[in-house]
Amino acid sequence: MSSRALRVGLAWTVVLVACAVIVVRADYTGDLSAFLPRSPALAQQVLVEQLRDGPVSRLLLAGIDGGSVEARALTSRRFAAALRGDDAFTAVSNGEAQATAADQAFLWRNRYLLSSAVDAAAFSAAGLRASLQESLDLLSSPLGLVLQRAFPNDPTGEIVRLAEAQAMQSQPRVREGVWFAVDGERALLLLQTRAAGFDLEGQTAALERARTAFAAVQGPGQSMVLSGPAVFATESRDAIKRDSTRISILATALVAALLLLVFRSPVVLVLGLLPVASGALAGIAAVSAGFGEVYGITLGFGVTLIGEGVDYAIYMFTQTAPGTTPEKSLERIWPTLRLGVATSVCGFAALLLSGFPGLAQLGLFSIAGLLVAVLFTRSALPLMLPAGFSVRIAPALGAAIGRALRVAPKLRLVVPVAVLGAAAVMLAHRGAFWSDDLASLSPVSAAAQALDQQLRRDLGAPDVRYLIVIKADTEDAALAASAQAATTLAVLRDRGTIAGYDAPSDILPSRAVQQARQSALPETDVLRNRVLEAVRGLPVRAETLAPFVGDVAAARVQPLVGRADLAGTHLALKLDSLLREHAGRWTALLLLRGVRDADTVERALPGDAILVDLKRESDRLYQQYRDTALALALAGAAAIVALLGAALRSWRRVLAVILPLAAAVTVTVALLLVLRPSLTIFHLVGLLLVVAVGSNYSLFFDRLSVTEADLSRTVASLLLANLATVIGFGLLGLSSTPVLHAIGSTVAIGALLSLVFSAMLGAPPAQGGAVPA
Amino acid sequence: MISGRSGLLALAVLAWCTGVADAAEGGPAELDLLMQRMASVKSASAKFVERRELRLLEKPVESSGTLLYTAPDRLERHTLRPRTESMILSRDMLTLEDRARNRTRSLPLQQYPLIWAFAESLRSVLAGDLATLRRFYEVDYSGDAGNWTLLMRPRDAEMRRYVDDIRIHGSENVLRVVEVNQTGGDRSVMTVSGAAREQ
Numbered sequence: 009m010s011s012r013a014l015r016v017g018l019a020w021t022v023v024l025v026a027c028a029v030i031v032v033r034a035d036y037t038g039d040l041s042a043f044l045p046r047s048p049a050l051a052q053q054v055l056v057e058q059l060r061d062g063p064v065s066r067l068l069l070a071g072i073d074g075g076s077v078e079a080r081a082l083t084s085r086r087f088a089a090a091l092r093g094d095d096a097f098t099a100v101s102n103g104e105a106q107a108t109a110a111d112q113a114f115l116w117r118n119r120y121l122l123s124s125a126v127d128a129a130a131f132s133a134a135g136l137r138a139s140l141q142e143s144l145d146l147l148s149s150p151l152g153l154v155l156q157r158a159f160p161n162d163p164t165g166e167i168v169r170l171a172e173a174q175a176m177q178s179q180p181r182v183r184e185g186v187w188f189a190v191d192g193e194r195a196l197l198l199l200q201t202r203a204a205g206f207d208l209e210g211q212t213a214a215l216e217r218a219r220t221a222f223a224a225v226q227g228p229g230q231s232m233v234l235s236g237p238a239v240f241a242t243e244s245r246d247a248i249k250r251d252s253t254r255i256s257i258l259a260t261a262l263v264a265a266l267l268l269l270v271f272r273s274p275v276v277l278v279l280g281l282l283p284v285a286s287g288a289l290a291g292i293a294a295v296s297a298g299f300g301e302v303y304g305i306t307l308g309f310g311v312t313l314i315g316e317g318v319d320y321a322i323y324m325f326t327q328t329a330p331g332t333t334p335e336k337s338l339e340r341i342w343p344t345l346r347l348g349v350a351t352s353v354c355g356f357a358a359l360l361l362s363g364f365p366g367l368a369q370l371g372l373f374s375i376a377g378l379l380v381a382v383l384f385t386r387s388a389l390p391l392m393l394p395a396g397f398s399v400r401i402a403p404a405l406g407a408a409i410g411r412a413l414r415v416a417p418k419l420r421l422v423v424p425v426a427v428l429g430a431a432a433v434m435l436a437h438r439g440a441f442w443s444d445d446l447a448s449l450s451p452v453s454a455a456a457q458a459l460d461q462q463l464r465r466d467l468g469a470p471d472v473r474y475l476i477v478i479k480a481d482t483e484d485a486a487l488a489a490s491a492q493a494a495t496t497l498a499v500l501r502d503r504g505t506i507a508g509y510d511a512p513s514d515i516l517p518s519r520a521v522q523q524a525r526q527s528a529l530p531e532t533d534v535l536r537n538r539v540l541e542a543v544r545g546l547p548v549r550a551e552t553l554a555p556f557v558g559d560v561a562a563a564r565v566q567p568l569v570g571r572a573d574l575a576g577t578h579l580a581l582k583l584d585s586l587l588r589e590h591a592g593r594w595t596a597l598l599l600l601r602g603v604r605d606a607d608t609v610e611r612a613l614p615g616d617a618i619l620v621d622l623k624r625e626s627d628r629l630y631q632q633y634r635d636t637a638l639a640l641a642l643a644g645a646a647a648i649v650a651l652l653g654a655a656l657r658s659w660r661r662v663l664a665v666i667l668p669l670a671a672a673v674t675v676t677v678a679l680l681l682v683l684r685p686s687l688t689i690f691h692l693v694g695l696l697l698v699v700a701v702g703s704n705y706s707l708f709f710d711r712l713s714v715t716e717a718d719l720s721r722t723v724a725s726l727l728l729a730n731l732a733t734v735i736g737f738g739l740l741g742l743s744s745t746p747v748l749h750a751i752g753s754t755v756a757i758g759a760l761l762s763l764v765f766s767a768m769l770g771a772p773p774a775q776g777g778a779v780p781a
Numbered sequence: 782m783i784s785g786r787s788g789l790l791a792l793a794v795l796a797w798c799t800g801v802a803d804a805a806e807g808g809p810a811e812l813d814l815l816m817q818r819m820a821s822v823k824s825a826s827a828k829f830v831e832r833r834e835l836r837l838l839e840k841p842v843e844s845s846g847t848l849l850y851t852a853p854d855r856l857e858r859h860t861l862r863p864r865t866e867s868m869i870l871s872r873d874m875l876t877l878e879d880r881a882r883n884r885t886r887s888l889p890l891q892q893y894p895l896i897w898a899f900a901e902s903l904r905s906v907l908a909g910d911l912a913t914l915r916r917f918y919e920v921d922y923s924g925d926a927g928n929w930t931l932l933m934r935p936r937d938a939e940m941r942r943y944v945d946d947i948r949i950h951g952s953e954n955v956l957r958v959v960e961v962n963q964t965g966g967d968r969s970v971m972t973v974s975g976a977a978r979e980q
Contacts, residue, residue: 144838145866145879148842148844185891552838
């Protein structure tokens with residue numbers, strides 16, 4: 009080994025090891041803030057917070073089918089009991105009475121501060137008389153049996169009101185003591201995972217435990233359906249993983265077989281992958297060093313984008329004819345390769361300017377990856393090739409390429425015709441080019457979505473789309489604002505605009521409200537006189553109500569109820585999910601159920617309460633993200649034209665390079681629009697790659713007539729690179745997962761068109777130039 | 782409704798049989814006959830007057846109205862005096878309607894075991910459903926077909942904190958008096974009259 013080889017080897021080892029260290033230490037995040045602009049609007053912040061760890065993102069809806077009603081109810085009870093003992097779940101509801109002694113004691117102890125019925129009018133003689141009368145009527149109903157013990161302490165029935173308010177929160181049909189769907193066929197449960205929405209691993213584990221627990225208790229013929237954000241998230245991830253693994257294995261095998269056929273050496277095959285591997289390593293390291301964390305989405309798209317790096321090795325290998333050395337062929341193609349890389353870097357550089365961290369990371373990743381891949385190809389790869397390596401091109405292939413190259417330019421009219429056809433398709437396209445609906449990217453099947461909606465309706469579970477957010481400086485201010493909004497919501501509920509709501513202020517009233525209630529309670533002497541007046545004509549003695557007078561006296565001076573008083577109750581769990589502090593600010597969430605008219609709710613709400621439409625916000629966010637990417641891609645295209653102008657110093661040649669590329673992109677977009685209603689951000693990423701890969705083709709064709717003697721060998725290398733790309737991405741295009749399908753089909757179509765159009769628009773070779781070596 | 786707990790029920794029935802096998806000679810056979818007679822009734826209606834004596838209250842309160850039973854599991858009690866109020870027991874749901882206050886309460890019985898037990902003391906006798914009755918109560922039969930008494934003591938410890946016993950007097954397949962004796966001396970007596978029924 010020469011000393012130069014030693015130095016180069018050493019330098020690369022150091023660089024790559026350093027990269028590997030950074031890569032191992034990097035923070036990887038599946039965080040949605042990749043999609044979030046650096047300075048998001050409030051509603052968008054809420055969206056991300058909710059998706060990350062909001063109470064709704066932690067809900068699982070479960071249904072038990074099969075067997076008799078009794079058997080389903082029994083399984084529901086056993087299943088719930090198993091999950092209640094499992095740390096992965098913070099709440100398990102199936103309709104069984106769950107209010108613990110702690111809950112009851114809390115409500116009883118604080119009933120005069122918690123009950124919304126407590127005000128001055130209620131404690132006037134007339135008010136007392138009315139509520140006494142009602143309690144007496146209840147005493148003569150079957151409820152009387154239970155209520156009569158409480159009567160001397162609570163003759164106004166506050167505890168009944170509190171219990172009823174709790175029961176109002178959600179009321180699916182109850183049969184055999186547990187929740188059932190309205191048709192009585194499916195037993196229903198509502199589970200809350202401890203793992204937050206962003207914690208996909210934790211949620212996957214919780215799902216697994218739920219399924220295992222069910223398997224242990226299920227009766228003959230019974231089955232369970234599960235739905236909720238966690239189910240969707242893990243199913244999507246699994247579908248993508250499954251598809252991409254299967255397809256990558258197949259594609260890798262096919263491409264490897266192809267390259268093996270041409271290069272006839274497994275060692276060379278492996279060497280061909282080294283530039284991309286080094287590039288990916290450097291790309292991740294660069295992003296980690298530059299941003300401090302690496303988004304999962306950057307990895308996914310990034311590795312695709314620097315797929316161009318494989319082509320560098322193919323160009324070099326294929327163009328090493330017998331009798332020359334890799335260094336020599338590299339020397340020959342380097343100017344073209346350099347310009348091709350510069351072109352791609354130029355295109356991706358625009359992404360760096362994006363206000364979305366996800367796009368900026370993608371830009372940096374691709375730039376660093378491509379630069380390292382090409383530098384590796386240039387400096388290290390030739391030294392690593394086996395001595396005397398060369399690629400023989402079959403004479404028949406060479407002749408065929410020569411013929412094709414002579415025929416292709418005669419078909420150059422095909423290109424403008426195709427572009428015109430594409431323009432016609434675009435003009436005739438009804439609806440938007442770009443899909444505005446984030447759901448169009450969702451790999452979740454329509455059947456799964458329908459099941460989710462069905463379960464949600466049956467359970468009366470909180471709406472996943474709408475929720476109300478209140479931000480305040482203190483906990484108390486948040487509760488006060490929540491109470492104000494809840495008043496409005498109660499009216500809307502009675503009118504049928506919404507089916508129901510959950511507000512933190514219904515669990516813990518603000519201090520002001522508690523104080524108001526406290527001061528509405530009369531002094532002991534006054535109360536005693538009012539009781540005397542109220543019982544006149546009623547079959548109850550004033551002395552019987554002495555405990556009531558005593559309890560009210562105690563309530564007048566009792567300390568106000570705070571969060572700590574809820575400790576150990578189910579109510580505490582619920583309050584924690586609806587009222588939380590973040591960086592000194594408090595957020596109150598009001599969950600809605602059965603929203604029939606969101607606009608009416610939005611108009612009716614007080615100013616400080618914001619109705620967040622999570623679907624609208626996520627769609628809007630996605631549109632912003634995509635529009636930014638599109639604008640930056642166009643800016644990148646302009647930069648590429650400028651770069652080519654500076655490098656080639658001839659508008660004619662710039663056009664010769666740009667035209668086939670532009671034509672390929674245009675026709676690709678048209679073809680995609682024929683196949684599907686509109687395009688997504690994944691198609692856009694695919695188009696970026698088409699430009700990056702395709703620019704190399706057209707640059708090589710541009711130089712053919714000027715500098716290349718061994719023309720068919722160059723074209724053979726382009727063909728081989730193109731074939732590898734079309735195989736890899738074409739297979740991806742067969743996937744049913746939207747993201748894989750979109751990128752795969754775009755790149756396969758676009759890369760093929762780029763090569764064909766480049767050949768058609770290139771100058772015909774001089775008659776003697778096409779003789780194969 | 783019961784099969785889910787059939788194991789428990791079997792045990793309970795077994796305990797009851799061993800407990801009363803050597804008791805009065807007017808034992809299970811006659812009780813079974815009574816229950817069969819009750820079960821043959823498809824629907825029935827009657828007037829009622831109920832008098833409640835509660836220590837909490839200064840004087841007994843009296844209410845009156847109509848009772849409506851439809852086999853196998855619907856029982857309606859419409860109170861007309863002193864105020865209109867309806868209570869409808871249907872399958873596993875108890876609904877209280879207070880029209881004057883425009884208020885309806887629906888109670889899933891399984892969530893309120895006490896109220897459920899209480900409701901079954903009347904409904905399962907009307908339905909002739911001895912199994913359900915025995916799920917909640919120990920039942921003693923005395924008298925003859927023309928003038929019988931069912932003495933029911935709650936099985937459940939929680940229920941025993943509230944109710945000592947419930948006695949139902951009747952003749953043939955008609956209820957006459959339902960007497961509820963609560964712990965601590967509170968009691969209510971419902972007198973049924975003018976029964977009309979369809980078999």
